[in-house]
Amino acid sequence: MPFCPQCNAEYKLEVSMCSDCHVVLVPQPIQTEVTEYGDWDTLESVPNELAGNILQGVLEEDGIPARLRCHEAPNYGGVKGNIWQSEWGDLLVPANLLPQARACLKTYFDSLQDR
Ligand SMILES: [Zn+2]
Structure with missing residues (x-):
């Protein structure tokens, strides 16, 4: 599936340009630089x-x-529900x-x- 390199939106195969960013789609999503630690x-x-x-x-x-x-x-006023x-x-x-x-x-x- 093609992806937009700017907003990472996924498109159908017949689409070649992102309708939001007006850039040519790429075959793979761009890897973000942000390190994701998961859960x-x-x-x-x-x-x-x-x-x-x-x-x-x-x-x-x-x-x-x-x-x-x-x-x-x-908003609990510092009082804990469970003592x-x-x-x-x-x-x-x-x-x-x-x-x-x-x-x-x-x-x-x-x-x-x-x-
Ligand atoms: Zn886009």
């Missing part, structure tokens, strides 16, 4: 934002991208980097205990 998976629950930021920094120093996902809904869920949020890493990220955090926690 993000929960690595660790974090008790507060500070701990989350520290662990995120530890991972990123090791070249592992990390994200923080806060459990608290912004047993005391964690502030989750530390997320790309699912395919999960074993690496676990090893990285283990090394970090071990180094804390050595001191």
Whole structure:
């Protein structure tokens, strides 16, 4: 199927030009430069934002991208619906980097205990 090299829209075989961009279609979609990490998976629950930021920094120093996902809904006034869920949020890493990220955090926690 032909694709537009500018907007990546897919066209039928008989179409040779993108109706939106007015450019000639190419046989294959253009690979985007953006690195796609796929699914993000929960690595660790974090008790507060500070701990989350520290662990995120530890991972990123090791070249592992990390994200923080806060459990608290912004319009919830900071009151959690479930009192047993005391964690502030989750530390997320790309699912395919999960074993690496676990090893990285283990090394970090071990180094804390050595001191
Ligand atoms: Zn187009």
